[in-house]
Amino acid sequence: MNRAGIVLGIGGILNHDANAALLVDGRLVASSQEERYTRIKHDGNFPRAAIADCLRQAGLDGAQVPLCVFAEKPLQSLIFDRTGMPTNRFTRWLSGMVPETKLGFPAAARALLPKAEFGYAWHHLSHAAAAFATSPFDRAAFLCVDGKGEDISASIGRVSGEGAEILHELPYEYGLGLLYTLVTYFLGFDTHGSEYKVMGLAPYGIPKFLGRLRAFAPSDDAGALRLRRRVTFKWQVLSKAIEEFGRHLGMPPRTKGAPLTEDHVDLAASIQALFEEEVLKMAEFARKSTGEDQLIFCGGCAQNCVTAGVLRRSGVFRSVYNSPVGGDMGSALGAAVLGWQGQSGRIAKLAHEGFYLGPAPGEVPAEALAFAVAHAGNIHEATARLLADGKVVGWVRGRMELGARALGARSILADPRGADMQSVLNLKVKFRESFRPFAPAVLAEECGRWFDTTEPSDFMQYTAYLLPQHRRPVPAGLKGLAERRDFRRCDMPSVVHVDFSARIQTVRSEVHPDFHRLISEFRDLTGIPMVINTSFNVSGQPIVCTAAEAWQCFRHTDMDYLVVGERIFRNPNDRTREQKLAWLKQFENYS
Numbered sequence: 001m002n003r004a005g006i007v008l009g010i011g012g013i014l015n016h017d018a019n020a021a022l023l024v025d026g027r028l029v030a031s032s033q034e035e036r037y038t039r040i041k042h043d044g045n046f047p048r049a050a051i052a053d054c055l056r057q058a059g060l061d062g063a064q065v066p067l068c069v070f071a072e073k074p075l076q077s078l079i080f081d082r083t084g085m086p087t088n089r090f091t092r093w094l095s096g097m098v099p100e101t102k103l104g105f106p107a108a109a110r111a112l113l114p115k116a117e118f119g120y121a122w123h124h125l126s127h128a129a130a131a132f133a134t135s136p137f138d139r140a141a142f143l144c145v146d147g148k149g150e151d152i153s154a155s156i157g158r159v160s161g162e163g164a165e166i167l168h169e170l171p172y173e174y175g176l177g178l179l180y181t182l183v184t185y186f187l188g189f190d191t192h193g194s195e196y197k198v199m200g201l202a203p204y205g206i207p208k209f210l211g212r213l214r215a216f217a218p219s220d221d222a223g224a225l226r227l228r229r230r231v232t233f234k235w236q237v238l239s240k241a242i243e244e245f246g247r248h249l250g251m252p253p254r255t256k257g258a259p260l261t262e263d264h265v266d267l268a269a270s271i272q273a274l275f276e277e278e279v280l281k282m283a284e285f286a287r288k289s290t291g292e293d294q295l296i297f298c299g300g301c302a303q304n305c306v307t308a309g310v311l312r313r314s315g316v317f318r319s320v321y322n323s324p325v326g327g328d329m330g331s332a333l334g335a336a337v338l339g340w341q342g343q344s345g346r347i348a349k350l351a352h353e354g355f356y357l358g359p360a361p362g363e364v365p366a367e368a369l370a371f372a373v374a375h376a377g378n379i380h381e382a383t384a385r386l387l388a389d390g391k392v393v394g395w396v397r398g399r400m401e402l403g404a405r406a407l408g409a410r411s412i413l414a415d416p417r418g419a420d421m422q423s424v425l426n427l428k429v430k431f432r433e434s435f436r437p438f439a440p441a442v443l444a445e446e447c448g449r450w451f452d453t454t455e456p457s458d459f460m461q462y463t464a465y466l467l468p469q470h471r472r473p474v475p476a477g478l479k480g481l482a483e484r485r486d487f488r489r490c491d492m493p494s495v496v497h498v499d500f501s502a503r504i505q506t507v508r509s510e511v512h513p514d515f516h517r518l519i520s521e522f523r524d525l526t527g528i529p530m531v532i533n534t535s536f537n538v539s540g541q542p543i544v545c546t547a548a549e550a551w552q553c554f555r556h557t558d559m560d561y562l563v564v565g566e567r568i569f570r571n572p573n574d575r576t577r578e579q580k581l582a583w584l585k586q587f588e589n590y591s
Contacts, residue, residue, distance in 0.1 A: 006064060007343070008054070008116070009336030010047060010109065011071035011126065012328040015148075016192055018047040019402075021332040021357075022054040023340050026348035030054040031357040031402050033329050035542040039549075041587070042192050046108040047332075053359055062112045069119040069339035070106070071126035071331035073150050119339055123149030124299065125157075125164050126334030131298040131323035132159045133337045133350045141292035141317070143282055146299035146327070147177040147233065154223075156286045159296060161346045164338075167289060174226045176278050177301045179217050182231055183271040186242050187264055188254035191540075191589070193404075198268045199306055200436050203499040204484055205262070205269035209249065213274050216248050223281030260435075260481060275301075276310045283316045293318040302326035303404070305503045308462035312455070324355055324459035325403040355459060356409050356512070358400030361547040364564050368551050371569045379566050380514075384521035386568075387415050387531060391560040392429060394536055396550045397514060400543075405460045406535035407505065408441060408515030410543050410550070412559065414532040415522075416440055416492035422485065425494075425534065428558040431584055432539040435481050437503070440495035441533035443519050444506040450530070456506050463501045466490055471500055494532055505533060540587030556583045 005025035012018040012034075021031035030053065035041055037049030055061060106118045121129075127149070128142040139160035146153065153175035157166040172178070180195050189197045219225035231241040246253050254264055283295060295317040297308060308322040323330065341347045375382035386393055393413045401407040412429060414421050416438075426434045439460055448454040451464040470490050478484045484498050496502050509516040523529040535543045536550060538557060544550045547564045554562045555572055557580065562569040575583075 005340075005343070006058075006060065006066060007336045007339040008051065008065050008068045008113065009071060009126075009332035009334065009339065010051070010068060011331030011333075011335055012044055013046050013070075014044070014072055014074060015328065016042040016044040017327060017329040017331075018044050018050065019329050019332045020047045020050040020054050021330075021336045022058055022060075023336045023348065024058055026340055026344065026350075028333070028350045028357065030057040031330075031333055031355075032359070032400070033402070033542075036358065036400065036545040039542060041540060041542050048108070048112065051112060057359070063115050065113045065116045067119065067339050067343070068106070068109055068113050068116045069121055069335040071121055071328075071335035072123045073120050119342065121335045121338045122166070123331065124152060124155040124166060124169070125338060126331045127298040127323065127326070128155075128157065128159050128164045128296060128334070129337040129341070129347055130325070130330050130334030131296045131302075131321065132164065133333070133348055134324055135296060135321040137294050137296070137319070137321060139292065140294040140296045140321070141286045141290040142296040142298060143279070143286050144299040145176060145279065145282070145297075145301035147175065147181060147301075148172055149299070153177055154282060154299075156282065156289060158290050158292060159347070161349070163341055163347060168285075170224055172232075173230065174224055175231070176223075176225050176275065177299075178231055178233070179213075179225065179227060180271055180275055180301070181233065182227075182238065182241055182245060183213075183267065185238060186245055186253045187268060188256040188258060190256055196303070197433065197436065199272055199304055200497075201260070201265060201268040202272035202306070203269070203497050203501065204435065204481055205265035205267075207270040207273040208266045209270035210273055212249055213270055216245065217274075219278055219281070221281060222285040223278045225278055265481070272304075272306065275304065276307045279307050279311060280314055280316065283311055283314070287316050295320045297322040298326055299323075300327040305460065305462050306501065309464060309501070312453075312462055322461045324461065327404065329403055355402040355407065356399040357402050359545065360399055361396050361410075361545070361550065361564060364547045364551050364567075364569070368562075368569050371572055373561075373568050373570050375568050379563060379568070380518045380521045382568060383413075383518055383561075383563055384525055386561055387413060387522055388525045390415055390418060392425065392558070394550055394554050394559050394562040395518075396536065396544070396547055396562070396564045400545055403459065404535075405439075405505075406533060406543060407459065408507065408512055408518075408533060410536040410545070411441075412532075412534045412536050413518075414438075414494070415526070416495040416530060416532050417526070417528060419486070419488050419493055421494040421532065424558075425532070430534065430538055431557075431581075435485060437497045438495050438532045438534050439503040439505055440492065440530040441505040441507050441515065441519060442530035443516065443523065444508040446523075446529040447504065447506050451502065451504060453504070456508065457504045458506060458508065458511055460503050460505045463503050466496050466500045466502065492528060492530065495530065538584055538587065540584075540589070552583075556580045
């Protein structure tokens with residue numbers, strides 16, 4: 001192994017979702033998030049455990065790492081966070097005047113990596129490089145939209161094997177992501193990363209507040225949006241902005257846990273509609289300003305899979321690829337890629353098998369062995385039969401996936417045909433809001449027979465729509481979330497949203513043969529080439545990493561069976577509802 005070819009990337013440690021990624025000679029060896037080890041959702045502390053795991057999987061120790069690159073410029077970020085002033089206008093020259101190492105920022109890294117040099121990448125370039133490195137493109141425009149990277153909320157540029165450059169950017173106070181967060185908190189979803197709840201709520205409503213949102217945050221033809229008042233992610237400022245926003249709308253903020261009214265649902269529909277329109281404006285500007293006909297959509301806001309689907313169907317670009325891990329949880333990968341570019345002169349194109357880059361699960365605790373069940377046939381056949389019988393199964397096999405979405409390594413699986421399965425999973429297994437939809441993991445070769453796409457979505461990157469021949473007519477006059485949610489609109493109601501959309505995961509045999517085999521067995525039994533796939537956790541808990549964590553989560557929910565490796569375990573059902581809720585409380589600050 002050439003020591004000079006080792007690059008460690010670190011991301012997320014200034015704010016949230018700390019993570020690490022390791023490249024060896026341009027090959028992606030490992031990547032993981034700190035939350036998977038500390039069990040603190042969105043943990044933004046220095047990722048010691050994630051780094052240690054990356055090194056362990058590569059057979060390295062810290063002294064062998066010559067280069068470590070951070071996915072952010074700390075000087076710009078720290079000055080902006082403390083002053084609220086847009087640093088891109090007057091402080092970027094400081095990067096050349098004050099060495100970043102004088103900030104004390106890499107002190108923790110230096111203790112782990114005593115011989116490493118340290119570099120700092122622009123945050124949005126980290127996002128763009130990570131997405132490009134895993135894309136099928138040789139060159140492309142990129143559109144990066146997130147909450148904040150240094151003091152920037154959105155950027156447009158070009159990326160190729162030679163590198164990435166930013167051509168246009170929007171300062172923090174022009175934040176589309178910030179506006180979405182403001183509305184998310186206004187709707188009572190006040191924990192970090194809850195924007196996806198608003199996206200899931202939006203299809204139940206109509207965008208009747210769109211005009212008022214435009215008055216609060218007007219924009220130009222290129223998508224340069226600007227809020228009417230100063231807003232930041234700091235709670236003292238954000239809480240005042242929420243109050244002012246309520247006065248602007250003429251309605252009070254929703255208290256967390258309070259019933260959702262029609263106005264709340266319509267506000268969710270309105271912010272999602274505005275978000276889609278503004279991203280399309282930015283995409284059209286990117287097309288004109290770069291001259292490229294392929295687009296990389298990246299940054300935390302690219303996790304809005306509905307908007308990613310709209311962007312793909314718009315025809316603005318010939319091809320669109322949105323990042324497999326668009327948020328900060330994948331920023332270390334981009335930092336490592338940029339570090340490798342500095343050494344080799346090129347951005348590495350990373351061969352990967354679906355971002356299964358974390359550790360193996362290990363063994364279940366000894367107490368689980370008493371609940372092992374015998375099964376006929378191989379593990380795929382046996383599990384498919386359980387699913388076809390309506391059982392909910394925890395599925396833990398192989399290396400853990402990177403990112404916020406389960407991809408068939410740490411998953412909860414179920415039969416999508418069950419009329420009440422969405423409610424069962426939400427209320428009795430996940431302990432979360434009943435309106436939340438679930439994603440189908442569908443055999444890639446059969447996706448086009450069911451949904452309006454044949455393009456890969458290996459990482460649940462975008463939504464597609466159920467083809468008309470599989471739909472049932474929806475009667476007029478359905479009222480309330482429950483009626484709209486529970487109407488059986490197709491044969492797989494638990495994975496198709498009220499607007500017939502689905503956040504699909506296409507499962508290819510060459511990317512994830514193990515998961516593909518399971519779904520194939522289920523198809524052979526039922527005729528349906530897909531299963532419900534949701535992350536193996538409860539509300540507020542990080543996705544389980546080890547078999548021991550899976551066992552504890554399993555026995556504190558109403559899942560029926562747990563698969564770890566080649567073994568199946570039944571639920572002991574020895575926890576009362578009160579005991580389950582008491583266990584759940586440890587995660588409530590993150591739900």
